[in-house]
Amino acid sequence: MTIWMIIRNSLRHHALSTGITAVSIGLGCGLLMSVWVVNFQTQRAFKNVTGGFDSILGPRGSQLQLVLNSLFHMDSSPGLVKAFDYRLFREKYKRFYNRAVPIAVGDNLKGYRIVGTTLELFEVEHSPGQKYELADGEKFIQNETQWNKEAVIGHTVAAQLGLGINDTFQPYHGLNFTEGQMPHKDIYSVTGILKPSGTPADRVIWIPIEGLQQMDGHDPRFAGDVSAVLIQMSDNTTARAFGMNSLDSIYNKGTDHLTFVKSNEDVVARLFDQFAWAESVLRWVAYLVAVVAAAGVLASIYNTMNERRREFAILRALGARRSTIFSVIVLESATIAALGVLIGFAVYAIILLAAEGTLRNEIGVSLHPMEPHKVMLIVPVVMVAFGALVGIIPAAKAYGTDVSKNLTPQS
Amino acid sequence: MPLLKIQQLIKRYTAPGGEAQTVLDVPEFTLDAGQQVALHGSSGTGKTTFLNCIAGILRADQGDIELAGQNMALASEGQRDQLRAQHIGYIFQTFNLLQGYTCLENVLLGMSFYGQANIQAAAAILKRVGLSDRMDYRPSELSVGQQQRVAVARALANRPQLVLADEPTGNLDSQNAREALQLIREVCEENQAALLLVSHDQAVLDQFEDSLDLAELNQAAREVAK
Numbered sequence: 001m002t003i004w005m006i007i008r009n010s011l012r013h014h015a016l017s018t019g020i021t022a023v024s025i026g027l028g029c030g031l032l033m034s035v036w037v038v039n040f041q042t043q044r045a046f047k048n049v050t051g052g053f054d055s056i057l058g059p060r061g062s063q064l065q066l067v068l069n070s071l072f073h074m075d076s077s078p079g080l081v082k083a084f085d086y087r088l089f090r091e092k093y094k095r096f097y098n099r100a101v102p103i104a105v106g107d108n109l110k111g112y113r114i115v116g117t118t119l120e121l122f123e124v125e126h127s128p129g130q131k132y133e134l135a136d137g138e139k140f141i142q143n144e145t146q147w148n149k150e151a152v153i154g155h156t157v158a159a160q161l162g163l164g165i166n167d168t169f170q171p172y173h174g175l176n177f178t179e180g181q182m183p184h185k186d187i188y189s190v191t192g193i194l195k196p197s198g199t200p201a202d203r204v205i206w207i208p209i210e211g212l213q214q215m216d217g218h219d220p221r222f223a224g225d226v227s228a229v230l231i232q233m234s235d236n237t238t239a240r241a242f243g244m245n246s247l248d249s250i251y252n253k254g255t256d257h258l259t260f261v262k263s264n265e266d267v268v269a270r271l272f273d274q275f276a277w278a279e280s281v282l283r284w285v286a287y288l289v290a291v292v293a294a295a296g297v298l299a300s301i302y303n304t305m306n307e308r309r310r311e312f313a314i315l316r317a318l319g320a321r322r323s324t325i326f327s328v329i330v331l332e333s334a335t336i337a338a339l340g341v342l343i344g345f346a347v348y349a350i351i352l353l354a355a356e357g358t359l360r361n362e363i364g365v366s367l368h369p370m371e372p373h374k375v376m377l378i379v380p381v382v383m384v385a386f387g388a389l390v391g392i393i394p395a396a397k398a399y400g401t402d403v404s405k406n407l408t409p410q411s
Numbered sequence: 412m413p414l415l416k417i418q419q420l421i422k423r424y425t426a427p428g429g430e431a432q433t434v435l436d437v438p439e440f441t442l443d444a445g446q447q448v449a450l451h452g453s454s455g456t457g458k459t460t461f462l463n464c465i466a467g468i469l470r471a472d473q474g475d476i477e478l479a480g481q482n483m484a485l486a487s488e489g490q491r492d493q494l495r496a497q498h499i500g501y502i503f504q505t506f507n508l509l510q511g512y513t514c515l516e517n518v519l520l521g522m523s524f525y526g527q528a529n530i531q532a533a534a535a536i537l538k539r540v541g542l543s544d545r546m547d548y549r550p551s552e553l554s555v556g557q558q559q560r561v562a563v564a565r566a567l568a569n570r571p572q573l574v575l576a577d578e579p580t581g582n583l584d585s586q587n588a589r590e591a592l593q594l595i596r597e598v599c600e601e602n603q604a605a606l607l608l609v610s611h612d613q614a615v616l617d618q619f620e621d622s623l624d625l626a627e628l629n630q631a632a633r634e635v636a637k
Contacts, residue, residue: 001523001528002519002520002523002524002528005512005516005519005520005523006520009509009511009512009516010511012511013511310507311509311511314507314509315509315520315524316468316492317466317468317495317501317503317507318495318496318501318520318521318523318524318565319492319493319495319496319497319499319524319525320492320496320523320524321488321489321492321493321524322488322489322492323489324524403468404459404460404463404468404469407468407503407507408505
């Protein structure tokens with residue numbers, strides 16, 4: 001109790017320097033935790049954004065572009081898969097896959113992508129045990145004999161554009177929206193709104209693939225082409241591996257106009273590998289901030305040692321041991337670090353919530369700021385220990401205070 | 412058996428030139444439990460050094476300082492700290508109150524390093540010295556006389572057997588000095604604590620039946636005087 005009373009009084013007496021030091025520790029601590037958790041959760045979230053598909057067949061080009069365009073609904077479309085190639089794939093390599101869902105892109109509504117597809121897309125589990133579910137309304141009409149100009153829209157689209165069931169819209173040509181642009185003549189009505197899925201699908205307007213292929217203004221010569229084919233490989237492990245390797249050979253080595261993405265996850269992992277340096281730089285910056293903050297604790301306490309020599313001498317005269325004085329300073333330093341850690345959690349929450357909002361709005365990927373991660377235990381413990389460690393230097397100075405010399409006031 | 416028994420106490424300082432200078436050479440001194448003794452002497456006779464050696468703040472170079480049956484001179488620094496916390500209350504001329512703390516906290520600190528700090532006991536002793544309505548005040552918010560009363564309360568808070576008072580009225584006007592001295596003596600008496608008070612104020616010394624000149628006790632001071 002006594003030690004804490006002494007610490008509390010000192011912190012209160014030096015409230016400004018304590019506050020500034022704690023804030024700087026909080027920034028370092030919050031940054032460190034954020035960099036770690038954002039990196040971990042972003043990688044996990046991106047790797048999970050497969051939409052339930054293992055592979056993609058698309059036009060010849062970058063595999064990364066194909067994945068970003070087909071699964072994340074970002075980046076430009078690398079081109080088209082000819083109707084002939086699409087049909088050939090479906091018929092000839094049926095033994096390799098469970099599902100092959102075509103998508104076609106090329107239009108948008110106020111910047112939100114319109115993706116043509118088949119109802120089979122909604123049958124796939126986009127994440128283990130989770131399918132795209134309707135929050136309201138029903139799916140669009142699409143069968144062998146009929147398709148309607150209807151749309152199922154993602155949760156974010158509905159919220160951002162204020163669209164509800166039976167509302168109508170006219171698609172705009174292109175993947176990006178330009179102010180003043182004239183829309184297509186086709187009028188679509190919203191028949192269903194999806195529940196939030198925490199995936200990029202939340203930002204997509206789904207329509208029957210025929211609708212996009214035959215949209216007013218689109219070249220009828222390409223009406224049967226698709227942008228990509230999302231493939232769910234066979235459940236059988238052997239067939240799956242054999243299929244992936246076979247299709248890899250067939251399309252990537254045996255043709256010059258198609259690309260087969262063997263593993264969507266691997267492509268996303270390679271994307272993160274390319275940006276690993278940035279994460280490393282951020283982490284080192286955070287380490288540096290933490291070290292500077294710890295040095296701040298040292299400077300903050302060390303600078304008070306001269307003015308506190310009389311206080312220590314009085315405490316010693318009252319019977320406090322040298323070790324008690326030493327402990328007070330070490331614990332005081334650790335306490336400042338602990339206060340910093342508390343601020344660090346606030347900094348962490350702000351950064352994570354901002355990152356979560358940005359990723360959700362821009363890409364549709366969800367982070368989980370409140371999900372515990374071991375770094376949220378390790379960083380605080382290390383910071384407090386580090387704070388205690390740097391406190392040893394001023395504590396040693398306090399330890400050596402000469403009682404008799406410092407009992408009289410120094411003018 | 413006396414509460415405090417000092418024999419052949421020698422304390423030396425190293426002078427700026429490097430040679431050792433004996434400032435304290437007390438062949439014998441005793442103080443009984445509950446006894447109140449005033450020490451006087453001119454500047455440089457080693458009054459404060461004598462009290463600091465008894466309190467264990469300074470370590471004697473030779474001799475024995477036996478307090479409540481334990482030899483302070485042979486004890487380690489940690490043991491001296493503990494003996495001081497357990498048996499000694501120290502009142503300083505400059506009060507040495509901790510400025511960032513309230514009166515109550517100052518008194519609590521006086522009882523913290525041996526046993527448990529007890530808020531009720533601290534409040535009671537503050538009430539005894541007439542500061543029950545100033546417990547949450549900081550020293551800077553009190554008059555000089557009130558500050559000295561807090562210092563008295565802190566020194567007595569742990570019910571010590573020996574109270575050392577180094578010029579306790581030196582910073583007070585005559586009215587406050589008289590009151591403070593009376594308070595110190597009364598509170599020591601109530602707590603059956605012995606009092607060893609150092610002063611050069613004749614008005615203070617006149618209040619004591621036992622009054623000793625440290626210059627006579629301290630052979631080193633006599634040497635300097637020659």
